[in-house]
Amino acid sequence: MINDLSRRNFLTRAGGAASAVWLSTHWPAIVAAAEHAHQAAKSSSPQKFEFLTPEEGVEIDAITARIIPSDETPGAHEAGVVYFIDRALTTFALDDQKTYREGLPASQARVRELFPNVAKFSNATPEQQDQVLHSFDDQTGPGRGNPRRRAMANSFFGILRAHTVIGFLVDPDSAHGGNRDGVGWKVIGRDPDHMFQSPFGYYDKDYAGWQPNPPDAEKTKA
Amino acid sequence: MKRDTPKYKTSDEVDFVIVGSGAAGGIMAKELSTNGFRVVVLEQGPYLTEADFVHDEVKILNEDFLTNKPKLQPTSFRKTPNEKAKPQRSVLYGRCVGGTSVHFTANFWRFHEIDFVERSKVGPVPGADLRDWPITYADLEPYYTKVEWEIGVSGLAGASPFDPPRSKPYPMPPLPVKGSGVIFERAARKLGWHPFPAPMAILSQPRPGRSACVKCGFCMLFGCEVGAKSSSLAAAIPVAEKTGRCEIRPNSYVHRIELDSNGRVTGAVYFDEKRSTHLQKAKAVIVCANGAETPRLLLLSANKQFPNGLANSSGVVGKYLMLNSGGVTTAVFEHPINDYKGFAVSRILHDFYELDPHKVGFYGGGGLDARFDLTPVLFALGALPPDTPRWGSGFKQALAHNFTRTLEVFSHGTSLPVETNSFSLDPDLKDAWGLPALCLTYKDHPDDLKLWAWLNQRGDELLDAAGAQKKWAQPVQEAQFAVHLLGTCRMGTDPKTSVINPDHRTHDVKNLFLCDGSSLVTSGRGQPTMTIEALAFRAADRITALAKRGETT
Numbered sequence: 001m002i003n004d005l006s007r008r009n010f011l012t013r014a015g016g017a018a019s020a021v022w023l024s025t026h027w028p029a030i031v032a033a034a035e036h037a038h039q040a041a042k043s044s045s046p047q048k049f050e051f052l053t054p055e056e057g058v059e060i061d062a063i064t065a066r067i068i069p070s071d072e073t074p075g076a077h078e079a080g081v082v083y084f085i086d087r088a089l090t091t092f093a094l095d096d097q098k099t100y101r102e103g104l105p106a107s108q109a110r111v112r113e114l115f116p117n118v119a120k121f122s123n124a125t126p127e128q129q130d131q132v133l134h135s136f137d138d139q140t141g142p143g144r145g146n147p148r149r150r151a152m153a154n155s156f157f158g159i160l161r162a163h164t165v166i167g168f169l170v171d172p173d174s175a176h177g178g179n180r181d182g183v184g185w186k187v188i189g190r191d192p193d194h195m196f197q198s199p200f201g202y203y204d205k206d207y208a209g210w211q212p213n214p215p216d217a218e219k220t221k222a
Numbered sequence: 223m224k225r226d227t228p229k230y231k232t233s234d235e236v237d238f239v240i241v242g243s244g245a246a247g248g249i250m251a252k253e254l255s256t257n258g259f260r261v262v263v264l265e266q267g268p269y270l271t272e273a274d275f276v277h278d279e280v281k282i283l284n285e286d287f288l289t290n291k292p293k294l295q296p297t298s299f300r301k302t303p304n305e306k307a308k309p310q311r312s313v314l315y316g317r318c319v320g321g322t323s324v325h326f327t328a329n330f331w332r333f334h335e336i337d338f339v340e341r342s343k344v345g346p347v348p349g350a351d352l353r354d355w356p357i358t359y360a361d362l363e364p365y366y367t368k369v370e371w372e373i374g375v376s377g378l379a380g381a382s383p384f385d386p387p388r389s390k391p392y393p394m395p396p397l398p399v400k401g402s403g404v405i406f407e408r409a410a411r412k413l414g415w416h417p418f419p420a421p422m423a424i425l426s427q428p429r430p431g432r433s434a435c436v437k438c439g440f441c442m443l444f445g446c447e448v449g450a451k452s453s454s455l456a457a458a459i460p461v462a463e464k465t466g467r468c469e470i471r472p473n474s475y476v477h478r479i480e481l482d483s484n485g486r487v488t489g490a491v492y493f494d495e496k497r498s499t500h501l502q503k504a505k506a507v508i509v510c511a512n513g514a515e516t517p518r519l520l521l522l523s524a525n526k527q528f529p530n531g532l533a534n535s536s537g538v539v540g541k542y543l544m545l546n547s548g549g550v551t552t553a554v555f556e557h558p559i560n561d562y563k564g565f566a567v568s569r570i571l572h573d574f575y576e577l578d579p580h581k582v583g584f585y586g587g588g589g590l591d592a593r594f595d596l597t598p599v600l601f602a603l604g605a606l607p608p609d610t611p612r613w614g615s616g617f618k619q620a621l622a623h624n625f626t627r628t629l630e631v632f633s634h635g636t637s638l639p640v641e642t643n644s645f646s647l648d649p650d651l652k653d654a655w656g657l658p659a660l661c662l663t664y665k666d667h668p669d670d671l672k673l674w675a676w677l678n679q680r681g682d683e684l685l686d687a688a689g690a691q692k693k694w695a696q697p698v699q700e701a702q703f704a705v706h707l708l709g710t711c712r713m714g715t716d717p718k719t720s721v722i723n724p725d726h727r728t729h730d731v732k733n734l735f736l737c738d739g740s741s742l743v744t745s746g747r748g749q750p751t752m753t754i755e756a757l758a759f760r761a762a763d764r765i766t767a768l769a770k771r772g773e774t775t
Contacts (some may be wrong), residue, residue, distance in 0.1 A: 068613070075682070189625055190562060
């Protein structure tokens with residue numbers, strides 16, 4: 001809750017006399033909200049899944065890890081995206097349960113079709129896994145021959161991709177268990193704070209201040 | 223938050239029922255209750271407070287936390303009236319106390335003189351029914367000033383040579399410049415254009431009861447947790463409630479306005495949270511439900527006297543919808559801009575506000591701004607270059623490189639009023655309460671698309687002058703999603719071609735008033751909320767005068 005603390009400090013500093021009223025009415029609510037978020041964050045790393053079976057969890061984790069791979073920096077696996085997805089499927093994404101239940105077996109069938117010696121996605125090599133995803137998601141992969149099947153898998157892949165991105169980059173203080181330890185924001189270079197002061201970056205650090213436009217500017221029509 | 227506010231009985235005939243608590247409704251409630259009237263505001267959404275506003279993108283993207291709920295309130299779309307509309311998400315508006323002003327981006331441009339008299343200046347435009355307003359910029363100027371001072375707008379008077387006259391400077395200085403603003407300002411000046419600090423409805427200095435902006439970057443689509451964004455929720459409704467005469471009644475979905483045999487409205491019928499029906503009695507009704515729901519409510523309130531919709535003897539209720547033309551060019555720069563810090567916009571320009579149709583070959587005009595209004599998930603799903611891999615290490619590298627180095631140049635321009643562009647009742651689709659759903663019919667006037675393409679070229683020139691490493695424009699395409707909801711119950715002096723008179727009173731019903739985006743006669747250049755709020759301040763003055771003379775009952 002470092003972020004919330006710094007926000008509170010800012011509020012105390014910034015408002016002066018005016019903010020006393022503000023704080024007296026808002027302080028309890030802010031503290032309550034912070035506590036709530038903290039509880040939610042603490043319970044955001046479940047030991048077991050609520051919707052997925054352990055086997056399904058391994059497979060979804062493996063797919064998300066190809067969508068945002070782990071390399072020199074953390075990826076979807078380290079961000080706990082599979083736990084975010086599991087919770088999503090029992091909360092805001094209830095409607096997608098069927099897509100997952102049907103899409104995952106279809107994906108496994110595709111694995112076996114492309115690589116008869118490989119039983120499931122998580123057993124495939126990273127290169128094989130990428131070929132499977134290409135077959136779902138673009139025009140150049142081996143799966144392009146059957147549009148109907150592609151469309152079905154595509155919708156599963158499209159949803160899974162969106163859920164992976166959200167689970168990687170959602171505010172780590174939110175109650176959904178994604179972006180564990182803020183690793184997603186570290187990867188994209190987002191400062192974990194929620195209050196900033198200018199200058200913000202390279203281009204405004206040496207800004208000399210506002211200079212008026214030339215006074216003789218003509219109101220000419222283009 | 224507990225406030226000592228009145229609870230009126232539905233059988234109490236209050237002075238005014240206001241339908242909707244957004245940009246217009248909030249100000250109307252503040253002004254009328256301050257002027258001594260007893261007011262009930264019926265708001266379909268919940269009463270959220272700053273403590274509810276968090277930076278959780280799932281709530282915004284997946285749960286429609288602050289906005290209309292497509293699952294409960296389905297909508298449909300078609301391009302022309304001859305087609306059967308297809309169910310699809312076609313409109314976005316705020317659905318909570320404060321309305322769309324809670325989640326808006328807070329660009330607060332005044333309209334210019336030209337916006338009120340454009341028909342006279344450029345003449346008729348084929349395929350559109352362009353008209354002058356019955357009021358002028360000079361009529362509205364004192365009320366723009368009221369918005370700036372009473373609601374809270376930061377900016378720098380006199381910074382743009384194209385600004386219209388003003389009676390007072392802004393009440394507080396502009397917000398600090400962002401990296402996108404510096405890049406924009408330097409490039410625009412290279413090209414001989416006139417960039418200036420963006421007027422924003424965000425506090426650069428604290429005000430009583432409200433904090434200054436903390437630059438968190440969660441502005442567009444989010445509620446402000448420190449009250450720095452000048453929403454109706456932060457700036458108007460607390461004042462209304464403090465009078466002790468205004469009750470905000472949330473979770474109240476008005477679906478009918480009752481008319482008596484004398485042709486006067488008697489109150490508003492609404493569903494409460496448990497879907498029980500009530501009639502709140504009132505001497506007069508003011509509908510501020512936005513440019514989609516206001517015409518829908520009139521159409522839902524059809525009766526024997528008005529079979530085509532209440533106050534719709536003209537037949538133009540719901541028609542002449544304008545959405546504002548304009549697009550986005552996104553660019554990546556060499557060094558970190560970190561434009562996610564702050565708020566959306568710090569520099570804009572109005573050099574192209576008023577184009578000469580004889581020179582450019584189309585009607586219209588617009589402005590440009592530099593911004594980064596995207597939170598991390600929105601960025602990852604919507605703002606990477608089109609040739610970026612959709613997954614894998616290439617995707618991840620683009621996320622890591624671009625998030626801090628991206629900015630957007632937005633163009634905002636005119637839409638022409640076209641009769642067939644409209645909100646109407648879908649004949650088949652129903653909402654969760656069993657009422658006809660909103661149907662959007664829209665096909666951009668060709669000039670609106672030409673304007674967009676023309677402004678895109680200016681954005682391109684600017685980004686070249688700025689030394690962008692990579693840039694790509696959203697392709698020009700016809701709209702099928704409505705955010706700015708303008709013109710659907712337009713103001714005029716002729717009851718045959720307009721719905722309300724310059725006092726915002728409907729031509730047909732003496733004690734029924736409308737004020738919101740639906741009142742606009744022309745679209746302006748893309749930032750309508752400032753004008754909607756100025757109209758609300760002005761309408762409240764007019765309605766107060768009428769009521770004091772006993773002319774609103």
